[in-house]
Amino acid sequence: MLLTGIRRSEYESSKVVKENIVSVSDDVEMILSDESDGYLTRSLEAKKATDTRLAAVAVGTSGHGGLGKLSIRGSTSYRGVTDFGLSAVARCCPSLKALSLWNVPRVGDEGLSEIANECHLLEKLDLCQCSSITNKGLTAIAEHCPNLTALSIESCPKIGNEGLQAIGKLCLKLQSISIKDCPLVGDNGVSSLFSPEHSILSKVKLQGLNITDFSLAVIGHYGKSVTNLMLGGLRNVSEKGFWVMGNAKGLQKLVSLMITSCLGVTDVSLEAMAKGCSNLKQMSLRRCCFVSDHGLLAFAKFAGCVLGSSFVLPCSSLKSLSIRNCTGFGTSSLAMVGKLCPQLQHVDLSGLYGITDAGLLPLLESCVAGLVKVNLSDCLNLTDEVVLALARLHGGTLELLNLDGCRRITDASLVAVADNCVFLGDLDVSRLPECRKSIPFLKRLGKTLLGLNLQHCNSISGTVELLVESLWRCDILF
Template structure:
């Protein structure tokens, strides 16, 4: 009994304590361990320890990146590479770091490739699936576009790995960048390593992509033909020079809002890219005469389209264009604040723009009457001319240009506030081949007395657009009608001052039959005009826009329903249309009506649902926005029944 009372159990407890404190750390280092450890409180009966050690299974994840890289580059088949990339992000990024040239080719495949070049020795050899993958991976016909939140490095890496076995990536468009995980050099480098067949690369608003990514593209994508860089502030001359030196097949180059690209990069493009055909440079402050002139003179033999906007170039660059631009067919110049009248005059008189067919000039103070006349004489084959915000061009320069440019087919004037009604009418009268005339926001246009002008009609004019010119009135429209008897397309949108009396003579003068008519926001027009239009041109009319003509009512729809057999697009938004008008239209003769807009017609209600369902047999688009008298249930019923039609509500 004393022995039992005096027994403390220290030996047993200390043994357990030693196991918990000393051996447990070792066991935990070996793997997963389940341990039962008794309480430190002294106990009369001590329970046994239960220790279970689960042996750690070996895993390929324990291998360093260098070993995995060697494994991955031996996966020659596209399916195997794609499957491995799906395991984890780590594997995907490692797979995307394998260059196409680093993929291990087995000896048998190498022998097959060599034999294939010698007298067709492999004609009797059946290709394996892996060989088929290798055969098609460089064709480069696939296109991919990533935008906004989807524009990440991981997505580009997945594209690089996934497209190689399905023809190879040929075109990549990146629009915007994920604000949290945007595209960087890592993603673009993955494209370069995995897509050697890339032919088109377009980067827009990717601030974190710099020269390093572009260098990888240059190193691997030797077939690159088109490069667009827009809002890429981290790309400099270094990246563009690398592209120029290694991607000599480039035919189209666009550089816009890239503040670190300047003359050095453009000089390299001119030196190495001898196939360049299309060039666009916009809003790049470091680009000057040295870069533009060097590029244009070097690529003069094949360069056909040139667009230069908001650059610090002077008259010298325009002189180079006029002298070396023998192949240029399309030229656009805008916001060139350092170019004077002399520059445009020299460009025209250099006689190098003999093949120029299209010329657009926007916001250039150097465009005057003198320079415009010189351009007309120096570009005898010009067919399209567009002048926007050229505030120093007047009637004299416009008339002189149209006299010299005998091949002119299209003339557009926008915000040229020194050009008057007389200048436009004389210009139309001078052009024997003019097919299209567009005049927008020219505030100097005002009605003039018809007896003061001696004009010849223009039998070739087919399209006339006079928009938002408040001074264009009744007399002007009547004179235009006499000048242009063969019109097919008529756009008078925004002429809120014209009345029925002003437009009726024009409609009666159009002998060929109008096909497209836009009278939107002509606030004073009434049903009388629509009735005349339907009566005179109902057999040819296909498109009619009366948006905002608030005095047009159901009577117009009656005339349209009875006369316009070919009408396929009708817009009567914000007109005084009711359910009765819609019902009449549904019973009309037109069978091809595809687009109908009733937006803002507050008097069109749910009663029009049966009529709209009847029209829905041919409708592809229906606009019911702001039709406040139509219930949600009625619109839902239409959506259910008109399943072929896109309904806006």
């Protein structure tokens, strides 16, 4: 306890203190974790996350150069980690580069400020469910940790715009930001992270925030370095916000775009984003209820670069397409998507119960690169015709197939998969009431299959022991 109150800079020149540090280091070396990225790493969870243990780790590692990465997840309420334990780490481990605090309600601004004052090399900070940390603690990090490159804040009710404004102004090396479920974060905080002079943010994740169209407009104008963008649960963002974000033409480097549960995503805004994001390679839409076939068609056209009014070049960059649980999507646009995006390799259409064989077959025929991962779970109207075509056309490349809940699929489909999909490693055939004698056919996949899901397949008959023996490498879930 005495040694935790002494900063490392204060005992470097003291032979007596240094000898004590080395002695304690030898005694507690048993609690060290492995070395990671060239520096010591330690993770404390649940009952092991206490001030005493943290102090021992801090003093014990100081004789070995100090911790480089520390993760504390879920301390107990009566003897969990407090500001004292975090201060001990700060004084003994000035070389700390990565800090993760999850569900530590007794750690507040004092402890985080100590980290800021002593650990100037800090590069990554992850705060989740830290109810006592406010803007004051985050501002201290901004003022004293200029090397910060990644910041994640989730469910921190007292962190708001002021702290983010300090980060945006002082942390000029910030490359990754993730903010989720923080009620005090608004437009002023988010927009301050993007600057026309020095913003190098490449990865941005915003979920469950009270931001409006203004924030998306700023991202569209000044997110010139953004390559990965994830937006989810933005209830106050309208169609106009997404439309401006796309038409601002600032997201030219955007490669991956994921949007979940945003009512502002419509056919009009989807078309605008396709126009403004010319290098997009991955697009994922989930629970966006106001997007229809027309929006997907418009997106595919402009992602493929429209020339004139009638001639459309195929899109050579888009390789992954995910459209999940979007009830507005139907059959009519899938054929055009296949023609415009022939390089697709990953397709996720789970929950699109409106699509039929007639819409999906042209897409399968157009994907010349060979499909690798296909998720068709809960596509209720698909039949064996689709799976037979998939096995015939893409059996040489297919590695993952999910048919969970496709109630019209029968044994004929699984026979085709077993005969043609020579590299299949993951298969989900849960909830298929029409499959009855599939186990003998699935045995043929024993050489490649690593994951098999047979949940709620009460109608399937066969010798289970024989299946397990044949698929000895496979993680089978019955």
